[in-house]
Amino acid sequence: MNLFKKLIPPVSTSSLLAVPVRYDDDTFGILVCVSMGAYRFSDDDKHLVTALSSFGASSIQNARLYSKVFTVEEGLRRSERLTALGLLSAEVAHEIRNPLTVLKLLCDTLSHGLTQDDPRTEDIEVMREKIQHMEGVVSRVLGMSKAQSGAFKSIDMRQAVENAVLLLRLKFQQAGVLVRTDVAECLPFIEGNPGQIQQVFLNLLLNAVQAMPTGGSLKIKVTPEKGQTGEVIAIYISDTGLGVPEEIKNKIFESFFTSREDGTGLGLAIVKRILRDHRGDIVLESTSRTGTTFKIWFPLPAK
Numbered sequence: 001m002n003l004f005k006k007l008i009p010p011v012s013t014s015s016l017l018a019v020p021v022r023y024d025d026d027t028f029g030i031l032v033c034v035s036m037g038a039y040r041f042s043d044d045d046k047h048l049v050t051a052l053s054s055f056g057a058s059s060i061q062n063a064r065l066y067s068k069v070f071t072v073e074e075g076l077r078r079s080e081r082l083t084a085l086g087l088l089s090a091e092v093a094h095e096i097r098n099p100l101t102v103l104k105l106l107c108d109t110l111s112h113g114l115t116q117d118d119p120r121t122e123d124i125e126v127m128r129e130k131i132q133h134m135e136g137v138v139s140r141v142l143g144m145s146k147a148q149s150g151a152f153k154s155i156d157m158r159q160a161v162e163n164a165v166l167l168l169r170l171k172f173q174q175a176g177v178l179v180r181t182d183v184a185e186c187l188p189f190i191e192g193n194p195g196q197i198q199q200v201f202l203n204l205l206l207n208a209v210q211a212m213p214t215g216g217s218l219k220i221k222v223t224p225e226k227g228q229t230g231e232v233i234a235i236y237i238s239d240t241g242l243g244v245p246e247e248i249k250n251k252i253f254e255s256f257f258t259s260r261e262d263g264t265g266l267g268l269a270i271v272k273r274i275l276r277d278h279r280g281d282i283v284l285e286s287t288s289r290t291g292t293t294f295k296i297w298f299p300l301p302a303k
C-alpha cells in the first residue's frame, strides 16, 4: 500500500483497479488503473485491464526467455572453445608420445657399451629421467580427455535434435534458413554424452548455415538403419548451400583445415572425434553446387 501512495497522486475521490501481472505461477507486478474522481469500473474495463496485464506478462516472459537463450548460447560457445582446447591438448599429447618412445629407445641404445664411470652414463640417465617426466605429463593429459568422454547417459535423439534446433533458431532466422526435421517414430535411445552430442549438432548445423550465405533450407532426418556393425541411428543433415569443392573434400575432417577466413577448422575434427568416441562416425554423404549432406551415426546399445 505504501508503494501505491507513492505512485498515485493524492486525489480526494479516486477509484482504483489493480490486476496482477502474472505468467503461470510467476507474478511480475501489478497493473494499477486510477481514475481521478469517483468512478465505478465496468466489467468491460476489468476485462480490458486483465487482457492488458496478460499481454504485458507474456512480453516480459518472452524478453526473459530471449535473454536466457543468449546466455545459454554464450555458455555453449565457451564450452565449445574448451572442447576445442581439450582436443588440441589431446592431439598434441598424442603426437608427443610417439617421438618420446623413440627417444627412450635411443637412450637405451646409447648407453650400451658405456661403463658406469663414463660421464656420458650420467647424462643419459638424466635424459631418461626427463623423458619419463614428459611421458607422465602426456599420459595425464590423455587420461583427462578420456575421463571427460566417460559420462554416458541414455539419449533421446529426437530431443537432442529439437534442442539443437531450438538453440540455434535465432541464428536460422537471421540467416534466412528454413529448418525441417523428419524424425522416425519410436526411436530407441542411444548411449552418449549429452554435451558432446549437442556439440556435434551445433557444429554441423552452423557449418550448414555458413554454407548458405543467402539463406536456404536445412533438413535433418533421423532414422534407424542397419549399419556395417549392427543397428545404428543415422542422422542426415542436408543443406542447400554452396557445396564442398572437389579439391578439399578429403581435407575437411582434418584439424585446422578451413576454407573460411574466420574459421578455426576444428569443427568437423571435433565432430569426428566425438562420434568415434561414441563408436559412430561421420561421412560426407553427397555434395554438389546445390547442397551438401553429411551423415552421422550412433550404434544402438547392446541388448
Ligand SMILES: Nc1ncnc2c1ncn2[C@@H]1O[C@H](COP(=O)(O)OP(=O)(O)OP(=O)(O)O)[C@@H](O)[C@H]1O
Pocket: 203, 207, 208, 211, 239, 241, 242, 243, 244, 248, 252, 253, 257, 258, 259, 260, 262, 263, 264, 265, 266, 267, 268, 269, 292
Ligand atoms: N555444410 C557444408 N557445406 C559446404 N562446406 C562445408 C560444410 N561443412 C563444412 N564445410 C567445409 O569444411 C571446412 C571445415 O569445416 P570445420 O567445421 O571443420 O571448420 P570451419 O567451419 O571452417 O571452422 P570452425 O568450425 O572451426 O569455426 C569448412 O571450412 C568448409 O570449407
Ligand SMILES: [Mg+2]
Pocket: 203, 206, 207, 263, 266, 267, 268
Ligand atoms: Mg565449422
